[in-house]
Amino acid sequence: MSKMRRYEVTAAGDFASVLAVLTDHLGLRLLSLDEGQRSWLDTPAGTLERAETTLEFRRPSGDGTPTLTWAAEGRVLVHDPCVSSTPPVQSSELPDSPAFARLATLVDGGELVAGPTVNSQIAVLACLDDEEKTTARIIFDRSETIDGITLPMLLEVLPLRGYEDEASALEKKLKRSVALSASVTPMRELAQQGASEGRGAGSGEDGAALVPTMSAASAWRAVFQDLSDAITKSFSGVLSGNDPEDLHAFRVAVRRIRTILQDGDDVVDPESRDRFRHEYRWLGDVTTPTRDADVHLIEFPELAATLPPSRREELVPFKGILERHRADCHAAMTVELRSMRRAEFGTAWLSFLADDDAWTGCGDLADEPVLRIVLRRVEKANRQLVKNGRKISKKSPAIALHELRKEGKRLRYLLECFSPLFNEKALATILRPLRDVQDDLGEFQDTEVQANALLELAGELEGADDHSALMAIGGVIEQLGVRGAEARASFSKTFGQFDNRKVQRAFDQLEPRKKKR
């Protein structure tokens, strides 16, 4: 029996623009486009869900007749107008037809209750062969709960029996044209979750659910989309400056976009790649002083605690300086973030992500399966990290470790951004020691940066002629030096946890095991 395949549409753009891609670009025929309210019905015991079928009551907007649709795995078993304008509450109220008689038997004459209710736009499209025969049906569904929570757009591909090959070919084309990620969650469940949790836009830490077979271009695009969502989500928080976590999340997303752009040669359109790498670098740079100032303040209590209790009081005036400094940095940053430059580049970036033409034939490797390309780039990043990491000795200059930290970041972000593609076990084997290496290198560099910054800010205290405070800062800076030295001393051991056979072998096992179907 032909299996329905379901995808979450991760592409930028609204319902209409994605629909236009399906009809104009992929040549699918629009069979129907319905707008209105729909509810899922089931027995209180969930009999229909357990039988893997759905019963939908649809009330079209305007004055169309309500309908009742019973379907299994996207296959319509029966679709009939409903005489009453409210959903049936008893199986005896079902329309009179052989199929509904089967349904009545299934629910055993019992009661029907309405589950989640959503407002939807649903397009049904057909993929036709050269005889104009339908080979697959595509259901494109955009819904929001009645409380206005937008649910992810879903696209379901239903191969018609006997046309499985044609449907697979269509899916390949679809994945190349629209950013999709495989999903098992039907709209009914999304609606249920949405109704109970008020699920927000954008996804968690690890972002887009990617599939190994999708084209490199659509995978890159999906990752960018997800990272852009993270940026959008944190942006207002960055501007308000109330929670340093927003700026941190913002910067991580920017940094990840830069990494993925950097490793997007032959996948991403070269001109756009250059332009946006440049702009994202700028965006990262304008936020750095504020982040540093945040870190001073976040770490301050902890650092102060390393001083003897009698001296901590002396730091109070310095804390005031840090706070003023942070406010200055934040003010300067907001000017940049509200600049024309940022606005223009932000808009350009979003339209770049939404523009299908920018993602077709955009590079020699754009159509290759993403897994192959990513693995190649991971391997390269790893080779470089291992090579340069081995060169680090006690005598290496600080700059060599800072450079190594960047290489580590590149590898880490590649692995994290494309994490759904990899074998989970192998990925965990690599990421654990890699994150330790990065923590070490981060501690080394950050303590140095922080010590220098504090030293500079301490200059402002001099005018105040406050020697005791200056002495206390000296103690804090010293403490930072100790931490940096410790990080540096532990580097070779930490790096050894990464540069060893077990972890390095895991790189060969990143490709997921073939699942038996």
Place this chain on the structure above:
Amino acid sequence: MKVLATYNIKGGVGKTATAVNLAHVAAAHGNRVLVWDLDPQGAATFYFRVKPKVKGGGKAIVRGSLELGDAIKATDFDNLDLVPADFSYRHLDLWLDDAKKPLVRIRRALRQVSEEYDYVFLDCPPSISLTSESVFRAADALLVPTIPTTLSLRTYEQLDRFVEENPDMVRELKILGFFSMVDRHKRLHRRFMNDLRAAHPELLEATIPNSTDIERMGVHREPVGAYGKGSKPARAYEALWSEIQTRL
């Protein structure tokens, strides 16, 4: 699962139109329906826009070496599937007389999908002859479209003889004759229908009119109910289907 075979030794009487349109009506009522196009000419297959080919050969299904399920194609209509015509059926009529009884085998092949369908329509080529008992073994009912002209009498004479000679078999097989391509304006048609009804009171009440809407199936490549919903011929097939159901 009930198996209904269109039957008439004459070609061009509306066998295929009957199978295709009744199958469409039955499916629209929520029944799970399969049409098996046994005519190598593949008219039913054409009306459903399917390519007339069975991977591995249609004969292989009849022979039992290919699962029927693997040959099934979904049509564009919910609950309505098709086993396409295949060129290898062109000697089906010859096999009928050999000991292997292909239509018995057809019944056997259908057993594999008996849980999946409520009704199966066998669209038979005109060359299938009534003398073969295997037709009767394969089907629960014969749908016999009859054009109201004297030329159609032969089929009925044959049927009469058969019923006389095989009383046991006929108890299990329903023979459902009805008038097809009826032109009420032709006095000849009306007279013939009256005569035949007098001799055969078991003939169905419902008739299918002669209609250009039905002829246009070849242009639309769809059952008449798909493009002419609620039209006179569409209603005629609806009425025919309800009457057939009361007789099964």
